[in-house]
Amino acid sequence: MAATTDDNGPAIPPAIESAWGLRERPPKGPRPGLTVGGIVDAAVRVADTEGLAAVSMSRVAKELGAATMALYRYVGSKDELLMLMVDAGYGPPPGPAAPEDDWRAGLTRWAWAEHDVLRQRTWLLHVPITGPPITPQQLGWLEDGLRCLDGTALAEGERMSALLLITGYVRNEATLTAQITEGSRAAGIEPGEMMPAYSRMVSRLIDPARFPSLHRVLTSGVLGQEDNPDDEFVFGLDRILDGIEALIRRRAV
Structure with missing residues (x-):
């Protein structure tokens, strides 16, 4: 054709x-x-x-x-x-931010919507990206994300860059989670047990004098806790939105 x-x-x-x-x-x-x-x-x-x-x-x-x-x-x-x-x-885009939402709440909802799609359909992560979005649903997602930034002091190019940053983060987190899940299941380990097992193994391998910072993390017990990937997603997304918020404030001066 x-x-x-x-x-x-x-x-x-x-x-x-x-x-x-x-x-x-x-x-x-x-x-x-x-x-x-x-x-x-x-x-x-x-x-x-x-x-x-x-x-x-x-x-x-x-x-x-x-x-x-x-x-x-x-x-x-x-x-x-x-x-x-x-x-x-x-599928259909999540829709623009609700009237009562500010830009941050809108982009949080937008990011979680993509997060949920990629967690449900991990095969999407294996399709190579060959260019910017051009199909109807994808452009609909882009439109909804841009609308969340209406009324901010960001320039149009900065709004596009902000969405690229967020969607890149969402895809990376989804890819990492999918690969860890596949790897742990292949090894006969439930995903939530991987980090505790990792902590025990690293503790047996490292010399505290050579890896003092890592040793402090291990002794704190944080790596031995059952891992919830959603907690890591929230932490990373909040830090990205903090950075966008700082830029919006700077542009508004």
């Missing part, structure tokens, strides 16, 4: 056209019941239940009871399918 071109700007790739409903469905064929949306929904179901590695055009075709080649009449490639899956996987 070739990209659409005109005199008003760069060519629009087929995947983006499909995401925005700008591409007409193919002429009637042997499986007229197939649609781009139905194919994407089936691919998301496979990813939700079997992981991203299980998603292929043939596996999705099997999910739909269709021939693999029939899918290519609607979705040109697996890369195109992945782009559409990410948009569908994120």
